[in-house]
Amino acid sequence: MANPVLRALRRIAAPVSRTRWFRRVGPRALPVAERLLRRATGGRLVVSGILVPSLVLQTTGARSGQPRSSELMYTPDGRGGAIVAGTSFARAAHPAWTANLAAHPDAEVVVRGRRFRVHAELVRDAEREATWARIERQWPGYRQYERDSGRTVRLFRLTTGAVPSPFDGRLWGRLRG
Template sequence: MTRVVDVVRAVIAPLTRTRVFRRVIGPALLPPIERLLARVTSGRVQLSALLVPSLVLHTVGAKSGIVRDVPLMYTPDGHGRAIVAGTNFAGEKHPAWTTNLLANPDADITVRGRRMPVHATPIPEAERDATWATIERQWPGYRNYERESGRTVRLFRLQPVRPRD
């Protein structure tokens, strides 16, 4: 199975670096497909998880206070935590979920159908290059989204915490 995933990644990865993917396929087509798949499988299957480790981040809206769900690629940091990057398909604006985490760092994630509480911490400037290197070992070229966006992408470490009462 790992060999199949490696081959699929080798084919798909270059496509994710194209302007068509960043402007149309990624932001317009993937989210509704992910939502439909999540609904049909009760959150156990994600399209993106076929290629990379993926989770659903459940944040509280910074302004609305409404719980928002967003499927994201994550990178395990080797210490039981997840790293997520607010690339927004190289868009010029930060994705809303990053603003939500800055305002409300206590969130939940669902990984393979299992929901757990986490605390989000922004990656400090001094750790950014090392963190990007970790992310790019999983998905080469991913930092190009930051370069092409013209902004500093927000990186977060999601630390599992004890369930809230």
């Protein structure tokens, strides 16, 4: 059962995150705010981490081969891994990090200030409905981004050999619904 305060905050924030205003402002404002807070706290806190489990995904550019970083919400998959969704604020194009993971599935994440190696796998069609259901238990209405984007959002499962898994930490283990 999710923390009641967190559940109430999500009920307020989730509809706001689907507004046209948020979709215009969010892609510009959130990455800047995330980077500032991440630098100020050594990566232990991120803005989105107030409401949902969050990570910094560090990939290799699909075309450039250069390191790239993206702040993302994740959903624990219940098996020690994490699910990340390439919603990109319902934009028509896939976010670059999804092409990076498809080209270079071995990446790194920073979770609560700690760095871990991960391997990414595209979620298969047969698993998409169950995966979206899990994501929407955490963030109601999140799949609306897929519907509004007019594309099939790429869903990735991230796995790590780390024990204990950074994705099923005590904090989010208590708070997630």
